[in-house]
Amino acid sequence: MKKFIFFILILTVCSCKKEDSKTTVTPNASSIEVDSIIYNSKSFEPHLKFNSELSEYELIKLANPESFTDLELSYPIHENDFEFDKTEDFKYYTPFSFDFEGVSYELIAYHSYGENDLKVVNIQLNSYLEGKQTDALLVDCRFTFETEYYREFTITKNGIITIEKVAIEGLNYNSAGDIVGKKTVKDTTAETVRYKMSAKGNFVKI
């Protein structure tokens, strides 16, 4: 009898644990051939340094910082989900640029302020026709504000941009929203969006 109760107890504990470690991950965007990639998150990795004490990313090994113009500060951006505004407090860097079907593209990296002035790293793809900006797309936005947010992006030679938005939940909350502890196993969710670079230099969601 004692053995049976012990078995039931173990079974109950295991069931609870399983529920707590529930992980929802959408399938990874792709099995993209490496030689078809123009630029991706992995290419940018050497420019990111994580400060574990402050839980913030720093931009490193980037040259020629430039100040945003007023027009650049207010330029609308696709996929700016959290509506963090650019600020003149931070300069931007241009680690990569390329041409595609007659349109020029520049990848820019910069910090912005998020909630409570936490430091956010943004990577933005700008398109230009005859020197004039035609569109902007936020391909990465990474920060931790209770939840850890980041994006994995890939720009491929067929003109497709794939952005996988990842959110990692490491805290437990009660019904009032109070933080009540850390998860033993973090929950990860992801959402993928795709854009096509058009001949007019616009980013068209597909």
Add this chain to the structure above:
Amino acid sequence: MIWHILGAVSLFFNTVKTDKIVSNNSELILTNKTKLVSNKTKIATSSLIFKNKEIFNKLPIKKYEKLALFEPARDTIHKENSSNSLKEYREITASQKIDIITYRIFFNGSIEKHIPKVIAVGNENKYKYEYIAKEGKTLNLGSFKIHKTKTFKGSEDEYVNLINLEIVPKYFKQKNYQYHFNIDSRRSFVNEQTLASFFGAMLEVNYLDISCNGFSHKNGSSKPSRSHINGNNGDFKYLRSDKTLECGPGTSLNISKAPESLDYARQNKWNDALYKFGWKIMLGWTYTVKKTTKQLHHITHKTTNHHHHLHVQNYEPDFKEIKQ
């Protein structure tokens, strides 16, 4: 127009210690280097502050000039002895006829919601807030529109009344009781109870540089955060030694980088006041003075990502609902 000008100017509020005494209780006073601006108790909302940078640039105030609000020394506040007991105040206020749902915030940290039998036409969607001071004085803090909102992550028939901090006067002063705050976030909604606690805490400390970094969105959510739902939990900037009240991106005091700018004595009193009026758990950062690392009141440990703000939660006020 004066609202706009004040909104722009209050972006750059600096509280400067001075021997001068404010002669008019409800005025904004500038230092001797500056001009006088007055608008009784109406101070522009934070959204106006955000939107009026351009107007500020056009103001005839030079860069070195500072706006100042005068904060009475702590010792001069609440000095009067109370002649009546709290029980007597409760009885007096309870017998008063009201025609609007009224929150009474008592100096001792307790909060009462009084619901009249009959609510006057026009008051159906408004709540009034009163502060009952130690001397028995009742301070009218205003009546505010409530937004009945489906409780975020609640059951199907569960609702919460949210109030936008943007519509709450940012400055208040009556004799020795005063506050001045801004809301520096899009998450600008508190709920009907937490607004009472916020008022109570502000009138406990009488500070003029409270900057709220957000509670909830209009629908009760708090994205990108998950802990600020339904107006329960809030974030506040750490208080600065120079008592400046700033607003806008990058204005939070980072006590990891600049611990010397933290006014830890005032911060501790503010934490105590927030605790007294309901928020029983706080998350924050440590500060180091003369190579000694200390913790602020009610903060038991250093929490990642809280070097730029104080987080208050576990809202459990001393609350009573009274139906007339």
